[in-house]
Amino acid sequence: MATVSVIDELKKAQILELLEQGKRLDGRALDEPREIKIEINAIPKANGSARVHLGDTDVLCGVKIQPDRPFPDVGDKGMFMCTAELLPLSHPTVETGPPRDDVIELARVVDRGIRESHMVDVSQLVIEKDKSVVGVFADVVAIDYDGNYFDACSYAATAALLTSKTPTWEMVDDQPTVVEGGEKQLPTSTIPVSVTMGKIGNHIVVDPNGDEWASMDCRVTITTDSDGHIVALQKGGSGGFTQDEINECGDLSIKIGAKIRTQLKSAQEEYVKNG
Amino acid sequence: MGGRDATMVLLDENGIRCDGRKIDEPRKIVIKAGGLKNADGSAYIEFGDNKILVGVFGPRDVHPKHMSNTDTGILRVRYHMEPFSVGERKRPAPSRREIEISKVIKEALEPAVMLEKFPRTAVDVFIEVLQADGGTRCAALTAASVALADAGIPMRDMVAAIASGKVADTIVLDVNNEEDQAGQADMPIGYMPSLKKITLLQLDGVLTPEEYKKCVDVGVKGCEVVYELQKKALHEKYFGNRGN
Numbered sequence: 001m002a003t004v005s006v007i008d009e010l011k012k013a014q015i016l017e018l019l020e021q022g023k024r025l026d027g028r029a030l031d032e033p034r035e036i037k038i039e040i041n042a043i044p045k046a047n048g049s050a051r052v053h054l055g056d057t058d059v060l061c062g063v064k065i066q067p068d069r070p071f072p073d074v075g076d077k078g079m080f081m082c083t084a085e086l087l088p089l090s091h092p093t094v095e096t097g098p099p100r101d102d103v104i105e106l107a108r109v110v111d112r113g114i115r116e117s118h119m120v121d122v123s124q125l126v127i128e129k130d131k132s133v134v135g136v137f138a139d140v141v142a143i144d145y146d147g148n149y150f151d152a153c154s155y156a157a158t159a160a161l162l163t164s165k166t167p168t169w170e171m172v173d174d175q176p177t178v179v180e181g182g183e184k185q186l187p188t189s190t191i192p193v194s195v196t197m198g199k200i201g202n203h204i205v206v207d208p209n210g211d212e213w214a215s216m217d218c219r220v221t222i223t224t225d226s227d228g229h230i231v232a233l234q235k236g237g238s239g240g241f242t243q244d245e246i247n248e249c250g251d252l253s254i255k256i257g258a259k260i261r262t263q264l265k266s267a268q269e270e271y272v273k274n275g
Numbered sequence: 276m277g278g279r280d281a282t283m284v285l286l287d288e289n290g291i292r293c294d295g296r297k298i299d300e301p302r303k304i305v306i307k308a309g310g311l312k313n314a315d316g317s318a319y320i321e322f323g324d325n326k327i328l329v330g331v332f333g334p335r336d337v338h339p340k341h342m343s344n345t346d347t348g349i350l351r352v353r354y355h356m357e358p359f360s361v362g363e364r365k366r367p368a369p370s371r372r373e374i375e376i377s378k379v380i381k382e383a384l385e386p387a388v389m390l391e392k393f394p395r396t397a398v399d400v401f402i403e404v405l406q407a408d409g410g411t412r413c414a415a416l417t418a419a420s421v422a423l424a425d426a427g428i429p430m431r432d433m434v435a436a437i438a439s440g441k442v443a444d445t446i447v448l449d450v451n452n453e454e455d456q457a458g459q460a461d462m463p464i465g466y467m468p469s470l471k472k473i474t475l476l477q478l479d480g481v482l483t484p485e486e487y488k489k490c491v492d493v494g495v496k497g498c499e500v501v502y503e504l505q506k507k508a509l510h511e512k513y514f515g516n517r518g519n
Contacts, residue, residue, distance in 0.1 A: 105375050107371075220476065229484075230482045233462070234477050235476035236379070240470070247491065
């Protein structure tokens, strides 16, 4: 993993010892995520943006919305794509060059959570069927790392999408052309929230920080929607969960996800209120 | 998602699926241990219309050397689809999807393989999807476990895998390609039946909390069926058909 911090066996042992007493190194409860700070519109030139701190993990998402050619088999739908990248300045072990498998996994998991929730209603993003559609691109970059970039990236993308504004286009001479004064809110529906849980020994911890991330046997990221349904899941890491643990993680993701959803919603409302 | 072909009946009134199966019935699965001459271990699986070949090499020297670990052996997995394995030609270079699947299969196998017995070495698992029809990662993981066992590499357990999912509002076992395209959810599960550990789990699609738990349960039970077929394949190769 590109972002594994150097952690000595002593710290690992200490983390496990504390967990046996139901405690964590940074004082959190086992099911307690770190503080989330959301700064909406951090990049005003983007159509939407958000910078999210999840503890000391720091990520930035910019949304760009522009006309594009539709995929040949789905000419009646616009496009949504979410990418994620770890910047070389985020950690000494991150290298430049083509993305490694862990970064590809990150990007695909973040994309899948938002895509499968149908947050962005792509059927509304058609300029002219089979000819021109609107593409929504949410690109997330990790700026600083202290574990759990999955959730940080997911919250940043969701917050940015919730507050994105899109121009309106119409076809003029077979070309998509911006309609003056046609700017509107990007149509979104549900709010997907991912919750990543790590397994250390026989303990499940929500939102593992950098030290915990480097100590855990495996992890699972579960995304829920506003109805409290589970829409996406990814297990990672070289260990295994029991069926009971997987069920417990499902319940945790719904419970914790609901709280975080409230936070994302109030960030959106506050931003809209202040214009 | 959302049903591309509205005319296809995914589940009829008698509980029969588009390919004639019952809701808890897997596709026809045939596993053969061995088959490749040069590989240290190999397996071939036909999982419905999926055809997948796996070759295992190692434990052997690690190249490049800097990848080697003095504490343990390393496992490397490449999941690769042939250009002709799918409807429209797939470009031969590894896609982002293939890289992700390689990673999740590797992490699903690692808990099963006693890599710590072979420090500074690598075990390479090469998975070639010759024909794909939905559920390739589960079929590949199932075959890879058999190939590792065939290579004589010490293992704690084999990983058996199958997908459960939601089709026409019903939780079903072993989602095929049509059901994946038109269905509501797909949950690939890899499971070590003797150790009772889930080592691969993914989901896309919408499930209520109850459906989620049911899906995991149906998948785990399906893995136990696949596990018997894995053991049978190894038994056939090393002991013939005796006892069957």
